[in-house]
Amino acid sequence: MKKTIIAVLMLLLVISGCAFARPTLSVKLNGVTAIPGDSLSATPRIEIIATTTTGPVRATLEVGSALTNLTFVQSGNNYYATAEITTALADGIFALTIEAADATTAEAVYELTPLYVRTAGDPAAIGAPLCYPNPFDPGNAATPTAKIGYTLTRSANVTLSIHDLAGTLLVKQSYAAGVNGGSAGYNAVTWDGRSAGGNVAGNGIYVYLLIADGKLVGKGKVTVLKR
Amino acid sequence: MKLNRSIIIFTFICYFSLVIGHSAFALNGTTVDPGQNLFAPRQLGMGGVGAAFGGDANALFTNPSGLTGIEFPQLTSASRKLLADETQYNIFAWAVPTSYGTFGLGYAGLGVSGSLPTYLDPATGRILINPSQEAGSYDNSVIALSYSRRLSTFTLGGNLKLFNQALSGGGYSDRGTGLGLDLGAGYKMNHWLNVGANLSNILGGSIKWANTEDKLGANYKLGLAANVLGATGEALNFNAQSLKAGFDLDLPVGLYHLGLEYSPVKNIALRGGINQEAAGSGLTLGIGLTNNGFRFDYAYYQRPGIPGDTPHYFSLSYVGDRILTYDRKLKKKEVKFRVLHPKDRLITDLAEVDLTAEGYAELLVDQKRTWTVPGLSATSDAFNVTTTEALLAAYVNNRPVADPNLFTAKEPLRDGRNVINLLGFVSGEAGSGEVRVLRITPFKDTPVSFWAIEPIALCGVLGLVYGYPDDTFKPERGITRAELVTVLVKTLPIRAEELTPLASEEIFTDVSRKHWAAKYIVFGNREGYVTGYQDGKFQPNKVLTRAEGIALLARYAKLAEETGLKEPPFSDLKADFWANKYIEPAKKAGMLKYLAGKEFRPAEPFSRAEACEVLYQVPNIQKRANEWWDTGVVSAAHP
Numbered sequence: 001m002k003k004t005i006i007a008v009l010m011l012l013l014v015i016s017g018c019a020f021a022r023p024t025l026s027v028k029l030n031g032v033t034a035i036p037g038d039s040l041s042a043t044p045r046i047e048i049i050a051t052t053t054t055g056p057v058r059a060t061l062e063v064g065s066a067l068t069n070l071t072f073v074q075s076g077n078n079y080y081a082t083a084e085i086t087t088a089l090a091d092g093i094f095a096l097t098i099e100a101a102d103a104t105t106a107e108a109v110y111e112l113t114p115l116y117v118r119t120a121g122d123p124a125a126i127g128a129p130l131c132y133p134n135p136f137d138p139g140n141a142a143t144p145t146a147k148i149g150y151t152l153t154r155s156a157n158v159t160l161s162i163h164d165l166a167g168t169l170l171v172k173q174s175y176a177a178g179v180n181g182g183s184a185g186y187n188a189v190t191w192d193g194r195s196a197g198g199n200v201a202g203n204g205i206y207v208y209l210l211i212a213d214g215k216l217v218g219k220g221k222v223t224v225l226k227r
Numbered sequence: 228m229k230l231n232r233s234i235i236i237f238t239f240i241c242y243f244s245l246v247i248g249h250s251a252f253a254l255n256g257t258t259v260d261p262g263q264n265l266f267a268p269r270q271l272g273m274g275g276v277g278a279a280f281g282g283d284a285n286a287l288f289t290n291p292s293g294l295t296g297i298e299f300p301q302l303t304s305a306s307r308k309l310l311a312d313e314t315q316y317n318i319f320a321w322a323v324p325t326s327y328g329t330f331g332l333g334y335a336g337l338g339v340s341g342s343l344p345t346y347l348d349p350a351t352g353r354i355l356i357n358p359s360q361e362a363g364s365y366d367n368s369v370i371a372l373s374y375s376r377r378l379s380t381f382t383l384g385g386n387l388k389l390f391n392q393a394l395s396g397g398g399y400s401d402r403g404t405g406l407g408l409d410l411g412a413g414y415k416m417n418h419w420l421n422v423g424a425n426l427s428n429i430l431g432g433s434i435k436w437a438n439t440e441d442k443l444g445a446n447y448k449l450g451l452a453a454n455v456l457g458a459t460g461e462a463l464n465f466n467a468q469s470l471k472a473g474f475d476l477d478l479p480v481g482l483y484h485l486g487l488e489y490s491p492v493k494n495i496a497l498r499g500g501i502n503q504e505a506a507g508s509g510l511t512l513g514i515g516l517t518n519n520g521f522r523f524d525y526a527y528y529q530r531p532g533i534p535g536d537t538p539h540y541f542s543l544s545y546v547g548d549r550i551l552t553y554d555r556k557l558k559k560k561e562v563k564f565r566v567l568h569p570k571d572r573l574i575t576d577l578a579e580v581d582l583t584a585e586g587y588a589e590l591l592v593d594q595k596r597t598w599t600v601p602g603l604s605a606t607s608d609a610f611n612v613t614t615t616e617a618l619l620a621a622y623v624n625n626r627p628v629a630d631p632n633l634f635t636a637k638e639p640l641r642d643g644r645n646v647i648n649l650l651g652f653v654s655g656e657a658g659s660g661e662v663r664v665l666r667i668t669p670f671k672d673t674p675v676s677f678w679a680i681e682p683i684a685l686c687g688v689l690g691l692v693y694g695y696p697d698d699t700f701k702p703e704r705g706i707t708r709a710e711l712v713t714v715l716v717k718t719l720p721i722r723a724e725e726l727t728p729l730a731s732e733e734i735f736t737d738v739s740r741k742h743w744a745a746k747y748i749v750f751g752n753r754e755g756y757v758t759g760y761q762d763g764k765f766q767p768n769k770v771l772t773r774a775e776g777i778a779l780l781a782r783y784a785k786l787a788e789e790t791g792l793k794e795p796p797f798s799d800l801k802a803d804f805w806a807n808k809y810i811e812p813a814k815k816a817g818m819l820k821y822l823a824g825k826e827f828r829p830a831e832p833f834s835r836a837e838a839c840e841v842l843y844q845v846p847n848i849q850k851r852a853n854e855w856w857d858t859g860v861v862s863a864a865h866p
Contacts (some may be wrong), residue, residue, distance in 0.1 A: 032352075033350070033351040033352055033353075035351055035353070128343070130343060130345050130354040130355070130356065131345060131354070132345040132346065132347055132354040133345070134342060134343065134344055134345050134363070135342075135344075135363060135396065135399060147354060148354075149353055149354040161506070161532055161533075163310055163533075164259040165259060165261075165309070165310070165314045165316075165337035165338070165339055165365070165367060166259055166261065166263075166264035166309065166310075166314075166316070166337060167264070167309050167310040167314075167530060167533060167536075168259065168264060168504065168505055168506075169504070169505040169506040169532055172506075172532070186353060188352075188353075188354070195257070199257040200257055201257055202257040202258030202259075202434065202441030202442075203258070203392070203394055203401065203403060203434075203436055203439065203441055204258065204259070204365050204367060204392065204394060205339045205342045205363060205364070205365035205394070207310050207311075207313045207314065207339070209310075209311065209533065211534060214534060215534055215535075216311060216533075216534045216535040219311055219313060220343070221313070221339065221341060221342035221343070221363070222342065223342040223363040223365070223394065223396060225394060225399055225401065226436075226438065226439040227438050227439075
């Protein structure tokens with residue numbers, strides 16, 4: 001008798017679990033997985049991926065007070081939607097909320113806050129620019145390039161210059177405002193460990209400067225160590 | 228021709244530089260040589276020029292041959308943060324000139340720390356700091372041993388460099404070492420233009436790590452330096468100012484440096500220039516202040532491509548200086564007068580004379596000069612120096628003058644010797660001077676402008692000669708044997724009682740004891756001044772020829788006879804002329820000055836004026852004349 005009761009309870013539990021499964025949501029802002037405290041451009045591009053076995057997916061996006069119905073494109077169990085905010089957001093603190101439901105009407109909620117929109121004032125970097133891997137071996141096939149990541153308060157024309165210890169310029173990479181490297185929020189750019197003349201940097205530490213709209217907003221160091 | 232040689236040598240330097248430099252460039256490495264980026268304020272203030280500038284310890288890094296230009300041991304150092312305060316830069320250079328060349332020791336170092344270890348956040352793909360690992364640090368330094376030497380207008384120098392690099396952090400530690408060689412040369416093309424070339428890491432070289440090898444970057448500089456105002460500022464010579472201009476070209480990358488250094492005075496240097504580096508060009512400004520052997524340098528330079536970088540560069544150097552000091556002690560102070568008119572011992576017939584004179588005090592100073600090189604050495608010498616000082620007051624014959632330093636006065640003269648006394652005062656001292664004037668009433672035929680007025684007047688004063696009753700002297704009249712021997716004997720310090728008895732000795736048939744010159748002739752004969760003729764006669768009234776007169780006076784002056792002369796003393800005399808042995812020593816003794824440039828004409832009558840002139844030159848007579856000028860007393864004269 002006891003065994004029968006346990007089996008029935010387990011069956012009910014499985015049935016109820018299937019009935020309340022929710023879609024999982026993955027959100028990127030301007031191609032980057034955002035985290036609370038990120039900067040948001042005034043006209044962000046938001047990419048949503050909803051994953052469920054019981055499509056279709058319906059969802060709404062709310063940024064500030066603007067509510068947008070999202071339209072998904074299915075690819076297997078993944079449903080893709082892209083929203084572009086064309087009406088520029090005013091400077092301020094925003095919350096991004098996505099509510100999604102699949103065919104079972106089970107709902108998933110994704111909320112990201114705070115997000116900062118800053119268009120006035122000089123651009124700045126939030127935190128120190130960091131390089132990965134560090135130390136960096138340009139000759140390592142697994143990591144032939146180093147990634148340098150930084151978060152900008154707003155979009156800006158950005159120059160990343162890499163110098164030896166005496167300050168001599170090895171290479172300079174420029175990024176336009178709004179594209180990766182010059183976007184508000186997190187940016188990640190790469191360096192191949194070479195000078196502008198194509199020479200591989202020798203062992204040592206190199207300093208990179210992050211210059212946004214002509215102003216130094218961040219600096220960091222990368223160790224080059226060939227093993 | 229000289230210019231062509233200079234061009235050939237300069238071309239050789241360029242070619243040498245290009246060949247070596249190009250081969251070095253082929254090995255261009257990827258690690259940094261701390262000595263190639265010189266952030267010394269003097270050089271930086273001039274836009275980074277240095278290849279042709281010497282005379283500074285920092286030349287060890289810009290062109291070691293330039294160390295030959297230093298005069299004293301020099302020490303310089305600088306330390307600061309670079310690259311927006313991310314890296315530490317230290318430089319030190321020491322150079323010592325010796326007789327074997329200039330030796331130097333240099334150090335340049337770069338260091339950094341805080342290279343953060345990271346990992347990728349799998350959730351966001353973002354780079355995060357790995358707090359479990361230690362941050363990385365890196366030191367890159369070079370020690371340079373330098374030697375340079377001057378070879379005529381060339382200078383050559385070189386550095387042997389030892390590189391040391393260390394890299395460490397969480398989970399890794401590595402060390403790299405290597406050797407490098409610099410060669411530098413300079414050539415002084417002319418007095419205002421120098422050229423220089425510096426070949427840094429000419430052999431390439433590398434830093435060897437545990438698992439890899441990094442090439443050292445070669446770099447060579449070609450430079451010009453010009454003294455725009457000339458080698459010693461002679462083009463605009465005041466305040467010992469100088470203006471130097473320089474131009475450097477870094478090859479093979481093709482960066483240029485342009486700079487000026489202007490020194491309005493010795494201890495101040497104002498600098499400016501344009502410095503080009505890989506990130507762009509920038510203006511530089513600088514100043515150098517030297518005091519007591521130490522120099523402080525400052526440069527302002529905003530590096531292109533590094534916004535927010537601190538643009539201020541400082542350094543302190545010991546450059547040495549030779550400081551000259553004087554220690555003067557007054558040894559003697561003497562009041563003096565320089566009489567511009569009349570000359571001392573003026574002979575005039577005027578009743579007054581215009582006096583013009585300068586008064587001053589002559590200071591004899593015992594002066595010691597000391598050259599001190601602060602902290603190193605001191606050398607000195609001592610000698611006497613004469614300077615002058617203005618008089619406070621002056622008097623002419625006890626009458627004060629308005630300007631004691633330059634004054635005039637009219638002074639009355641009486642017949643005979645006149646002395647104009649001058650008296651001057653200066654702080655702590657008094658002194659006097661005098662001018663002597665002989666006022667005469669000249670004979671009718673010997674005015675004061677007569678060529679032999681001085682000997683005639685002085686011989687008259689000394690009582691040796693007299694005029695004729697008609698107030699003439701008849702200077703051109705030939706003097707007789709009796710007259711001349713009388714004059715000569717009168718010059719001797721003989722008492723009358725010794726001389727008078729001689730008149731009774733009749734040794735010549737034509738000179739009776741009553742002859743007016745008998746005693747003088749006898750005495751003159753006894754002394755060997757004159758002799759008689761073979762017929763026993765003296766011929767006292769015979770006029771002397773010039774040769775006879777000079778011979779007589781030479782014997783009187785006791786001049787040694789000169790025989791065996793190869794050349795006659797005068798062109799019109801024959802070599803075997805009998806009187807040459809008297810004429811030659813008389814000429815050498817200065818007794819025949821009045822015949823200088825003339826023929827001797829030995830047979831000419833020996834005039835009274837000539838007799839006075841020649842007699843006046845005899846030392847004995849000169850001495851008596853001087854005594855008279857000094858005292859106004861005629862001494863040792865025969866009545």
